[in-house]
Amino acid sequence: MTPTKDNIKYSTIAPSDGNVDKVFKSKILKPFDNIAIDFISELSNKILKNNNLKEFPELVSMAFWMRKSHILSLKKEFFNKKKERVWLARGTAFHIAPSNVDTIFIYSWFLSFLVGNKNIIRVSQNNNEQLDILLELINKQSSENKFQQIQDRFLIITYEHNNQITEFFSKNCDIRVIWGGDNTINQIRSIAIKPTAIELSFADKFSIAIINSKEILNKLDNDELFKNFYNDSFWFDQQACSSPKLVCWVGNDSDIIKAKKIFWNGVSKVYDEKFDEFSSTRAVDKMVATYSLAIEKDNIFIDKNPLIQTVQLDNHNSIARDLHCGAGLFYELKLKNLDELNEFIIKKDQTIGVYGFDKKTVANFVSDNLPQGIDRIVSIGRMMDFSYVWDGHDLLREFCREINIDI
Structure with a gap:
């Protein structure tokens, strides 16, 4: 009919x-x-x-x-x-x-x-x-x-x-x-x-945050970064396409270890102050996602924090975009420089949120590497901003x- x-x-x-x-x-x-x-x-x-x-x-x-x-x-x-x-x-x-x-x-x-x-x-x-x-x-x-x-x-x-x-x-x-x-x-x-x-x-779509670890160590007060990352991540509980699901750390191993500790402690404090919708369903979703990731991928380290849970990936081949469930789950990857991004950027990737990199450095990355994915690059804190170019x-x-x- x-x-x-x-x-x-x-x-x-x-x-x-x-x-x-x-x-x-x-x-x-x-x-x-x-x-x-x-x-x-x-x-x-x-x-x-x-x-x-x-x-x-x-x-x-x-x-x-x-x-x-x-x-x-x-x-x-x-x-x-x-x-x-x-x-x-x-x-x-x-x-x-x-x-x-x-x-x-x-x-x-x-x-x-x-x-x-x-x-x-x-x-x-x-x-x-x-x-x-x-x-x-x-x-x-x-x-x-x-x-x-x-x-x-x-x-x-x-x-x-x-x-x-x-x-x-x-x-x-x-x-x-x-x-x-x-x-x-x-x-x-x-x-x-x-x-x-x-x-x-x-x-x-899938979105990524990229953080220059040295910039976190060089700043005495990173509170604005913590709040901005929280807003990008939790306004829609990571369900928005532009919410960060993978955090890439750029720097040497020593700087990254120190910066990660400062960053996640700071973000967790903001989370404790603002987020009041924790549910057992969210926890189960993350458990299923991380267990599935552990079955499918080798050499990953899963943090046991039930609220903000990080999964350290050994290399970019372990990025499982389709397994990500949101709800405070973050993949993490270490990079030596921005150019390494081009090894795993795909059409499905939408937004990159950056911290600690100037516009010229980011523009050079794009012009030098011609990534097949990525539709927008903004500062962390603006990943959820809507633009008429989408x-x-x-x-x-x-x-x-x-x-x-x-x-």
């Missing part, structure tokens, strides 16, 4: 009286329309002023990204790249959000929205407090009369995994955006989109089509 709006069932989350027909029938907006900028910046202010959300640093960070000054800087970059060319929204974007990092849909939706697209967003049925508060704010703000244009141009929905519903929205969108694991992407890709539509997919895609550009005028 061909799916239609009349024979599929899903739950509408926002707007509370949202209607899919209104979304399909509404016209696109021009890129960086004032109404879009106002909606996003007002929502940013409301999140930052909401006392219930201050305990969720990932939402505060997201609201900071949404502030008006940053949106205007995105606008400036967009038009500087566009120059005299004609870029317009593609039409309707269908976003499928991941279950492990639910708030990623905000970035995906707003970048698409800023360039003028209408948007349908499918979020997971997994409930959590911060998402509920966020959706309530979105619902309330979109119902304001001044944002009627916005209300008619988006729909946030949820439904159990159902190919018919996904097929309906896929065949009515102009761009489909899939955020999820490899299996999810492969399953959804089996559902066709219309011939004129395009697709972006963001699959499972996994090698300029999203502001991808959400647009170009009209070539050659007269």
